Amino acid sequence: IDAAGRRVFDLRVRTGRREFVPGRPSATWGIDGDYLGPTLRARRGERVLVNVTNQVGETTTLHWHGMHLPPEMDGGPYQPIRPGATWSPTWTIDQPAASLWYHPHPHGRTARHLYRGLAGMFLVDDAPVPGLPHRYGVDDVPLIVQDRRLVDGRLDPDEPMSGTTGFLGDQLLVNGVLGPYLEVTTTRVRLRLLNGSNARVFNFTFADGRAFAQIASDGGLLRAPHTTRQVQLAPGERAEIVVTVAPGERAVLRSVAPATGAGFVQRDGGSDRFDVLELRAAARLAPSPGLPARLADVPAIPARTAVRTRTFELAEHQINGRKMDPGRIDAHVLRDTTEIWDVRSGDGTLHSFHVHDVQFQVLSVDDRRPPPHLAGWKDTVLLPPGTRMRLIMRFDDYADPHRPYMFHCHMLYHEDQGMMGQFVVL
Ligand code: C2O
Ligand code: CU
Ligand code: CU
Secondary structure, rough: OOOOEEEEEEEEEOOOOOOEOOEEEEEEEOOOOOEOOOOOEEEEEEEEEEEEEEOOOOOOEEEEEEEOHHHHHHHOOOOOOOOOEOOOOOOOOOOOOOEEEEEEOOOOHHHHHHHHHHOOEEEEOOOOOOOOOOEEOOOOHHHHHHHEEEOOOEEOOOOOOOOOOOOOOEEEEEEEEEOOEEEEEEEEEEEEEEEEOOOOOOOEOOOOOOOEEEEEEOHHHEEEEEOOOOOOOOOOOOEEEEEOOOOOOOOEEEEEEOOOOOOOOOOOOOOOOOOEEEEEEEEEEEOOOOOOOOOOOOOOOOOOEEEEEEEEEEEOOOOOEEOOOOOOOOOEOOOOEEEEEEEEEEOOOOOEEEOOOEEEEEEEEOOOOHHHHHHOEEEEEEEOEEEEEEEEEEEEEOOOOOOOOOEOOOOOOHHOOOOOEEEOOO
């Protein structure tokens, strides 16, 4: 905390060396470390200051994915950090508790920079909810899940292309670790899942088919725990789950082939089934409280409050037939208004639609009410081929006619190819 009362984080983006396989060092990038970065954490209402120093010898940026903040603090393509420079965004945390994350966003090079290892979690805290596991690293554990390709035990530095959605790896890293396990000492454990992959959709489930509770989506807690056996996440999406274990047991969190609709198969010849994490329960477990029946207020944004509807079709590396153009603003939205964004995948492949600055709500999926796991705050949604979603969002503040926010596909190959647009709040 500095003299002005701000919570200060100093981050160094640097090159690293990491042995994913012992004796086989890979050249990586990391934030304050060799691969990935520290979990940042701040409370709602707090003012934060992040000093990001670039030591990788190449211009990059650091974007706060899911964060509501002024456009000049966003860390998108307009906030480049040149080699040797320090960028110091500051803003007030003004949103409900959530598992957000940060990653680079240099135009045309996001896939490469993220692939090398630049990403981390940013947890927003709010008033504690009694009954929810909350001891970081004990019964509350973030999991950054990424597919990668290791050649001879080393990270393939080229981020090879495969398939129409971009890079698909054949091995999983969880928090930068191959084949991880977690020692569990309590009867319930909360896992904050982030799909930090470039293109792969994960469909998380337990090997024994056990049910668990999904408690949060991208932008915060759901209204109530949602009991389920699977949770599917596109690149950029998050979900928090709470799973119950028995003393001494081993439970394997796994990802299976995604249900992507329209017969679309996302694979590159390899398997699309991965063991993600083994939970190893201790012989004696400390009892966790039961989950509360209610988690949070998520006031529905009424569709009738929207002042306009915009349509976005994602197809062929473009949005509405246009590639990202820094010289063009695609949408001028008015401050203090609500809009409906009607988005669809128009080209028979998968997309992952993401909007900066706001958390939205899903009004409908193909004209049907959204399923329970899409009923909370979202900033990224999987768009299977042919699917249409109506998203409703409010633009509350941070009007600035000269500084755009981005919206784009979070399949990073698509994004880098130009499947991105810009909006300003007036
Ligand atoms: Cu996760 Cu525009 O980014
Ligand atoms: Cu973002
Ligand atoms: Cu896409």
